[in-house]
């Protein structure tokens with residue numbers, strides 16, 4: 001059974017096929033990148049995977065379990081987390097509180113309330129202590145200790161993106177969807193984010209599915225790359241294979257020489 005398999009996925013907006021028979025597999029614990037020009041269908045594919053859109057046809061399976069037709073919350077509980085292009089954090093809340101929001105999928109009692117209302121020795125209190133411990137482990141893994149008690153709204157952009165990654169990881173995903181995690185970052189922040197993405201794979205064993213426009217990043221960190229154009233897969237393979245694919249440069253950047261475009 002494949003870890004993650006998409007088969008014959010199609011999605012229409014009026015007469016436009018945003019996804020047209022898309023199929024691929026992501027191996028467990030790998031970094032899999034999706035590239036393609038504007039309008040290729042990348043975001044639509046992510047939206048179908050995490051249940052924001054319901055595809056017209058096709059299937060999306062994680063460890064054999066069908067995701068299509070399920071609500072985003074149910075899909076998150078099944079092990080698929082996501083970060084967005086724009087930062088979607090609660091800016092007035094601290095780093096720890098934002099990570100605890102990621103843990104709420106696992107909580108039997110209400111968020112925060114249990115521990116405050118019934119004391120740390122109650123079931124709810126013990127549960128909160130456990131979740132705080134898990135969140136603290138992530139803070140350490142992502143080297144966010146200096147920012148732990150600070151409202152995230154005042155933190156530098158690169159750190160906020162790291163917090164967002166942490167909140168998605170707090171859901172203990174098997175697969176994490178990262179939508180342009182390096183967008184708007186300076187060179188140092190990009191290097192840092194690449195390091196963190198590698199950590200997700202190596203330390204946590206989660207598979208990473210990445211949309212990224214920066215080819216240097218894609219070629220550096222990906223185990224496999226899928227190229228899409230006009231809602232269809234154009235090529236798939238290792239970074240080297242994709243770079244050498246005759247159709248890729250023309251389809252992706254409208255140029256003839258792949259070496260010029262994807263180096």
Ligand SMILES: Nc1ncnc2c1ncn2[C@@H]1O[C@H](COP(=O)(O)OP(=O)(O)OP(=O)(O)O)[C@@H](O)[C@H]1O
Nearest residue numbers: 013016017018036037038039040041042043044045
């Ligand atoms: N909600 C929508 N309603 C109508 N058309 C849409 C909608 N969302 C996307 N589309 C269209 O579907 C196609 C695929 O769009 P999508 O946003 O998935 O592409 P993309 O590869 O993510 O592009 P970008 O790199 O610009 O984010 C485009 O032609 C787009 O205009």
